[in-house]
Amino acid sequence: MLQVVILARIIPDEEQAKSSAAGIKLLVDLLQDSRSEEVQALAADCVASLTHTRAGVAAAIVAINAVDHLCQMLLSEAEQVRGTAAIALGYLSHDHKGERLILQRCRTDPYLMKVIRYYTKRIRLAPTFTEGWQHYRKVGLPPIP
Known part of the structure; x- marks a missing residue:
């Protein structure tokens, strides 16, 4: 799946967008449907890797x-599942819509932010994401039920 997205430009007789979309959909399906922790961790790792390969993928x-x-x-x-998911979310925090969705989920369950911060010490979260979280904490907005 990772290869399908990355190599979409050179797959003959296929449109790049269709190949990329198919690969991304397969990865997200694995995140959703797999019961194997190893598969979930690998799929999240692929999502993290793909997020910063080309414009529009995130x-x-x-x-x-x-x-x-x-x-x-x-x-x-x-x-391993928690760690790879947190890193993937860290990279997705650089996408505007991704940032808003992650902040919303963290506001619903602040524990999620603790997990993200714990596993993303070595990667850079989007500054606007971090600022948004600090704003939520400073203003004291209640969790979203």
């Missing part, structure tokens, strides 16, 4: 509900 990933699945994975008992 927006496509966000558009098909990956943020919700990744946020759910932050509650996994498996550390």
Whole structure:
């Protein structure tokens, strides 16, 4: 799936957008449907890798509900699943819509932000994402029920 998206430009007889969309959809389906922690972790890692490969890929990933699945994975008992999901969300925080969705989920469950921060010490979260979270905390907005 990762290769389909990355190599979409050179696959003969296929439109680049269709190949990329198919690969992204397969990855998000794995995030949603897989019961294997190893598969979930690998899929989240692929999402993280793809997010910063080409313009528009992060927006496509966000558009098909990956943020919700990744946020759910932050509650996994498996550390590798939590870590890869947090890193993928960290990269998706650079997408405007992704940032808003992640902030909304963190406001609903502030524990998610703790997990994201714990696993993203080495990557840079979007400054606007971090500022948005600080604003929520400063203003004291109640969690979204």
